[in-house]
Amino acid sequence: MKKLFLIIGAPGSGKTTDAELIAKQIDKVTHYSTGDMLRAEVASGSKLGLEIDSYISKGLIVPIKIAIETIVNAIKNAPTPIIIIDGYPRSMEQLNALDEYLNEDSSLELCNVIEVFVSEETAKDRVLGRARGADDNTEVFDNRMKIYTEPLADIQDFYRAKNILHVINGEGTIQEIVYEMEDFIKSKI
Template identity: 85%
Template structure:
């Protein structure tokens, strides 16, 4: 049975970096970033990539059909049985689509949803400081934060009710955050 861990957090919370480091340190863990998967599709120049870019470039959520298809394909093709996906779900629609899929597939268990909590100020400083591309401008950052925070209470409540939500303080050093997250994941497998 494959074991799935989801990592959520504001733009700039460090969720992708944290997950990358954990996967690098543990050969039995595969990490996928929904953002990276979608950006790779955009970079490929495919028609799907052009469609995805029309959403990402404005800081909007990619339609559920595209996102869930990308994620399910990644999970099915993962080389390990422990999978970390960061940046998902970002809406109740995404959450419900994944929950529906998980309830129909007994070969996959959602072990936990880990929320990396940071202040808006920290998130903004990190995102505008890294400036990877067009999605890192102040206006787009503000839109991404709005998109992230609007459904957050409902997402937290849903996973809390299932006893799956685990919160980590993302304001500390990367080493402290990664150590806590890695130990938590190992405690669940």
């Protein structure tokens, strides 16, 4: 049985960096970032990539069908028994679609959802400071933050009710955050 960990957090919370470092430190872990997977598809220039770009260039959520297809393919093709996916779910629709998939597939267990919490000010400073792509500007950040925060309480409540939500303070150093997250993940596998 494969074990799945989801990492959620605001844009700029460090969730992708944290997950990448953990995957390098624990042999049995494969990390996928929904954002990176979607950006790679955009970079490929495919028809699907152009469709994805029409959403992410405006800071909008990619339609559920595209996101679930991307995630399910990643999970099925993961070379390790433990998978970390960051940046998902970002809406109750995405959460429900994944939950439905998990209920139908007994070969995968959702172990925990880890929320990397940072203040909006910290998130904005990080995103605008990194300027990784065309979507890293104030207008797009504000839209991404709004899209992230609107369903957040419902997402937290859903996973808290299942007793699988774990919140980590993302304001510390990368080393502190990764150590805490890695320790937590190891305690669950």
